[in-house]
Amino acid sequence: MAVICIAIMLICNQIVVNHAKGKVFSDIDSIKYNKVGVLLGTTPQARFDRITNYFFIYRIDAAEQLFKAGKIEKILISGDEHSLDGVNEPECMRDSLVARGVPASAIILDGKGYRTICSVVNANKVYGLKSFTIISQKFHNERAIYQAEHLGLDVENIQAYNAKDPKSRRAYLTTIREYFARVKMFWDLLIDQRTKELGDNIATDFDAVNQDMWYVINHVIGHDEKDTIIGNFTGKGIDTLYVSYDRNQKDEYKPFIIASSNRRIPPIRLYGVIGDPPKLVNEGDLDGNGTSEVGYLPTWDMSQWRVYRVFTFINGQWRYLIRPDHEYMETGEFIRGRYIDLVEPSIRKGWVKVHYQTQGVNETIKDTIVKPDFSPIDD
Numbered sequence: 001m002a003v004i005c006i007a008i009m010l011i012c013n014q015i016v017v018n019h020a021k022g023k024v025f026s027d028i029d030s031i032k033y034n035k036v037g038v039l040l041g042t043t044p045q046a047r048f049d050r051i052t053n054y055f056f057i058y059r060i061d062a063a064e065q066l067f068k069a070g071k072i073e074k075i076l077i078s079g080d081e082h083s084l085d086g087v088n089e090p091e092c093m094r095d096s097l098v099a100r101g102v103p104a105s106a107i108i109l110d111g112k113g114y115r116t117i118c119s120v121v122n123a124n125k126v127y128g129l130k131s132f133t134i135i136s137q138k139f140h141n142e143r144a145i146y147q148a149e150h151l152g153l154d155v156e157n158i159q160a161y162n163a164k165d166p167k168s169r170r171a172y173l174t175t176i177r178e179y180f181a182r183v184k185m186f187w188d189l190l191i192d193q194r195t196k197e198l199g200d201n202i203a204t205d206f207d208a209v210n211q212d213m214w215y216v217i218n219h220v221i222g223h224d225e226k227d228t229i230i231g232n233f234t235g236k237g238i239d240t241l242y243v244s245y246d247r248n249q250k251d252e253y254k255p256f257i258i259a260s261s262n263r264r265i266p267p268i269r270l271y272g273v274i275g276d277p278p279k280l281v282n283e284g285d286l287d288g289n290g291t292s293e294v295g296y297l298p299t300w301d302m303s304q305w306r307v308y309r310v311f312t313f314i315n316g317q318w319r320y321l322i323r324p325d326h327e328y329m330e331t332g333e334f335i336r337g338r339y340i341d342l343v344e345p346s347i348r349k350g351w352v353k354v355h356y357q358t359q360g361v362n363e364t365i366k367d368t369i370v371k372p373d374f375s376p377i378d379d
Contacts, residue, residue, distance in 0.1 A: 012182045019149075020142035026162040028069055031133065034159065037072035038123050039063045040136040040144065041079015041089035041113055044096070054166035055137060055174070060096045062163035063135050067102050071161075072133055074106050078119035081111025089113075105275055108217065116140065117185070120148040124155055126333075134160040139178045143185055150189055218276050218299040220308070220331070222339035225279030231292035233313050239265060241294060243277055258294065258311075268311060268318050268377060271298035283310060286321060286345050286352045287372050293321050295343065297331070306331050308342050310352075314374060321352065323375040328356040328368060335365055 025031040044056045066072045075097065079089030090109040098104050108127070113119035123129045132155075134144045141160030148158050219225060228242040244259040249269075256270040256277055272278040281295040294311045307330050310321040322329055322343075331342060335357040346353040351369045358364050 078110040078113030
């Protein structure tokens with residue numbers, strides 16, 4: 001029996017190695033350009049004794065080398081946002097890359113890369129990538145390429161850049177573990193269980209934004225987002241509102257304002273990043289009081305989570321229609337890529353219907369009604 005098990009491990013290993021020939025590279029001059037590199041996640045410290053994890057360091061080295069050599073333009077970091085260590089792998093890797101001079105705006109975080117199979121499926125089905133460069137150690141790259149090309153995904157020209165292999169005793173144990181991981185991979189492919197599970201829980205309506213996958217991070221797909229909007233926001237006639245950059249701002253996180261030619265309408269400071277200014281949405285009369293509300297999604301260059309903010313004009317001043325720390329106002333990529341209005345009028349007068357995203361592995365979209373609290377804008 002032991003002989004059979006060893007034979008199966010050796011056969012599985014050889015199939016993966018043979019398939020990866022000509023697709024994995026250790027020489028940066030030999031690898032071709034791809035717009036996006038998919039950096040496979042791990043933690044900065046070993047799980048048990050908390051010593052430095054050189055698999056982490058060498059993967060950061062490899063991603064930095066590819067980016068600075070112009071072999072990739074963006075880095076999709078795919079890992080577990082709630083690992084067994086309690087560590088957010090993608091955020092740790094992002095912080096390390098930013099510290100080395102890679103701009104945060106070039107980095108996208110996928111916190112649902114719980115396993116390698118999740119990472120390759122997400123890269124294609126969630127982020128719309130057909131061709132990309134995988135970044136990890138050679139043994140990991142070989143398995144990831146095999147999975148990407150045998151899961152029925154719409155991919156082509158997948159390649160990988162090999163990070164340096166650590167030489168510690170722990171690293172050799174990881175190599176031994178890889179033999180078992182490759183057998184497990186073939187079992188996953190045979191029963192197709194994990195792929196089906198992922199397919200039920202991911203957004204597939206990203207075709208419209210495949211040209212720039214960063215778009216869905218900072219925008220709500222399907223919302224009529226504009227730099228300038230027109231409507232009856234005060235209850236006293238039609239006015240124009242527009243987004244303006246405030247050169248005299250002192251808060252680096254809120255460099256934009258909503259401005260108007262009507263001097264009776266005070267400005268509102270907006271969260272946003274210079275490279276992608278926030279847009280405005282005329283939400284119409286959400287609460288039935290006869291005036292139109294204004295919605296906007298703050299733009300940022302890091303986390304994919306955003307709080308959708310809705311303003312309403314009352315007694316000569318702006319207020320939040322629903323306080324931004326309300327549990328239903330926080331949005332992720334999943335709901336923002338589904339062509340869904342986040343807020344709309346409710347059949348119950350004076351209340352607002354809110355579509356929201358549940359969190360966790362099995363993400364779903366639900367709706368509820370919320371009573372406006374007209375809270376002050378003090379954040």
